[in-house]
Amino acid sequence: MAKQKKEEALKDVNKSEGGTIQTEQETHLKENEEQPKENKGDAYDVEVEIKKDLEKESELNPAKLVEENISLKIQIEELKNQVNEFKQKWIYTFSEYENYRRRVKNEIESEVRNRISKIIENFIEAVDSIESAMKYISDENTLAGIKLIRDIIEKAMERSGAKKIDLKEGDLFDPAKCEVIDFMECDKEEDDKKIAKVASVGFxxxxxxxxxxxxxxWKKKQEQKSDGK
Incomplete structure (x- = not known):
């Protein structure tokens, strides 16, 4: 009896488990069957939305489209004008800056040249004083030392950019480079207005x-006229 009851209990359990498994399979099959329906419903909704958008586009007013097109063109032209205006302002500002930069550069260079010229003028005065003193010095050693000092000053002037004016006896007098301190008479016509002697060097x-x-x-000697007596 006990064995029979046990077998009946096992059958009941198997029946119960079999029923549960069958229910889960049926549920899974139902979900698989319903899934395509849901997907089909989503595709249908998208298609409906597209049709609605196309219908809305077809209902647009052509006159309104033309008006919007004209408005966009006007805005584009305004933007182009603004770009050109900014470009012209930039060019003007850049030109003004370049002019200012060149002007400042020229002013600085001019000021530097003027200052160097003043320094060179002071050196020239020192050289003139040395050469004047050399005329009264008889001692050879002292004279050689003073000449050395003069040469050092002249080399410093050359390094600063000063140059001696290249003139020699027999050159034609040039008022732009020379200053006449005296005249000497000459008999020859070709020597008239020529340099007889360089008293001091120019720079x-x-x-x-x-x-x-x-x-x-040199100055040509004036011929004396006879009175015929």
């Missing part, structure tokens, strides 16, 4: 005469 700096050369110039 220039970057094409500008700092101190003209001091020279003695």
């Amino acid at each position: 220039e700096f970057e094409g500008r005469i700092i101190r003209p050369a001091r020279v003695i110039v």
